[in-house]
Amino acid sequence: MESNLVFESHRPVIIGHRGCGRGIVDGYTENTLDSFLGAVELGVKWLEVDVRRTADDILVVAHHPAEPDGVFYADITGDQAEDRGALWLEELLDALPPDVGVEFDLKTSMEDATRERTATTAARLAPVAKREARRRPLLVTSFDPGALDITRELAPGVPRGLLTWLDFPIGQAVAAAGHLDVQVLAAHCGSLRPNTIEPEPSRRSLDYVVDIVHRSGREFLAWCPGPEFAEELVDAGADALCVDNVGEVIATLTAAVGAAE
Numbered sequence: 001m002e003s004n005l006v007f008e009s010h011r012p013v014i015i016g017h018r019g020c021g022r023g024i025v026d027g028y029t030e031n032t033l034d035s036f037l038g039a040v041e042l043g044v045k046w047l048e049v050d051v052r053r054t055a056d057d058i059l060v061v062a063h064h065p066a067e068p069d070g071v072f073y074a075d076i077t078g079d080q081a082e083d084r085g086a087l088w089l090e091e092l093l094d095a096l097p098p099d100v101g102v103e104f105d106l107k108t109s110m111e112d113a114t115r116e117r118t119a120t121t122a123a124r125l126a127p128v129a130k131r132e133a134r135r136r137p138l139l140v141t142s143f144d145p146g147a148l149d150i151t152r153e154l155a156p157g158v159p160r161g162l163l164t165w166l167d168f169p170i171g172q173a174v175a176a177a178g179h180l181d182v183q184v185l186a187a188h189c190g191s192l193r194p195n196t197i198e199p200e201p202s203r204r205s206l207d208y209v210v211d212i213v214h215r216s217g218r219e220f221l222a223w224c225p226g227p228e229f230a231e232e233l234v235d236a237g238a239d240a241l242c243v244d245n246v247g248e249v250i251a252t253l254t255a256a257v258g259a260a261e
Contacts, residue, residue, distance in 0.1 A: 006139050006159045006183055006240075007219055012233075013240035014250060015046040015103055017224065018063065021244035031061045033087055033095060039246050046101035046137065048223075048242050051089060053109065053121040054078045059089040059128065065109060074109045093132060101137030103242070104129060105163070106151070108144045118154070122147040126154035133158045141186050141221075145176075152181055159183040161221060167195040170209055178216035185218050186242070189225040192233075206236040227252035 007013045019035025020028040020042070028035035036047055050063040058078025066072040073081055082088060096102070104125060112120040125140070129151065132138050140151050141161035148160045161184030164173040170191040177185035192209065194200045204212075213220040214237070222233050223242035227249050230241050234253060243249040 005219055006137070006161075007221075008239075011239050012253075013046050013101075014044050014246065014253070015048050015101075015221070015240055015242040016040075016042075016044045016246045017048045017242045017244050018050060019047065020246050022224075023244075025245055026247060031063060031087060033092060036092060037095065040097065040100055042246050043250060044246055045099070046103060046240070047096070048103045048105055049089070049092065050105045050107055051121075051125055052107045053124055054081050057124055059124060061087040061089055061092055063107070065107070074111050089128065093128075096136075098135045101139070102132060103139045103141055103161070106140055106142040106144070106147050108142065108147045112147075117150050120147065120150055122150040123154055126151055126158075129158045130155045139184060141184065145180060148180070148182060161186045163223075164188060164191060166190050167197050169198055171198075171204070174209060174212055174216070177213070177218050183218060184221050184239075185213050186221040186223055189222050189229055189233075192222060192225075193229075206232060210237045225249075 016039030018030035020026055020039045022030055028038045031050060039047060049061055051059055052062045052073045053059055054073050054077055055075055056077045060081045062073055106122055106125055108121050129140050139159045139161055141163045142148050143163045151160055160182045162177045162180055162182050163186045166188050167190040170187060173187050192206055210220050219239040221240040222238050224244055225233055225241055230249050233241055
């Protein structure tokens with residue numbers, strides 16, 4: 001595994017989830033150019049970008065595989081996706097300052113199961129990731145370990161991170177990342193608190209979890225914590241937080257630093 005750390009020199013990193021945040025935040029709609037640029041104006045140095053592929057191999061910025069009317073991006077062209085309001089990935093990357101880091105949330109599709117490895121969504125993103133890694137901080141994350149493996153093959157040297165789903169058992173997430181060729185574990189914040197899957201008696205402390213991740217040689221990213229929990233994660237040593245309300249989280253953490261001084 002490559003030993004380079006992704007967030008080492010900028011901890012803790014605040015990452016704008018889908019721009020300024022999921023849904024509509026401060027008037028910005030998620031995964032739009034305005035939302036991403038708005039987050040940059042608020043001071044974030046990293047952005048989380050959902051990446052999907054259209055029928056003609058155009059990469060677009062979209063979280064769900066289909067639109068509310070049931071039209072799948074995998075079934076339409078890039079032009080058709082754009083007509084429906086989807087942002088082309090290349091348009092976003094051209095508009096972002098080169099010092100802004102990008103976390104590509106690589107969304108594989110069911111159709112990738114029938115493709116050769118070199119023709120998957122991960123394979124389409126790989127040359128873009130290689131190019132962007134030469135001019136900005138970069139991380140490719142995915143819930144799909146196979147996609148991360150393809151990224152390693154086709155974009156060697158580009159950092160990778162394992163995403164784990166809502167309330168996924170944190171012990172399993174930490175162990176899995178520790179034996180995959182990834183640099184980052186990106187766990188949902190629900191995995192870091194008592195939940196129906198892991199009640200309080202079954203849990204380790206937050207400090208313990210982050211410490212084990214670091215001792216395994218990985219960095220720790222938590223996604224979607226609220227402002228108060230973001231403070232706890234920073235105190236526990238989290239390397240990065242992917243947040244939904246960028247302005248509120250930055251204000252909360254800034255106030256906490258001021259109070260500590």
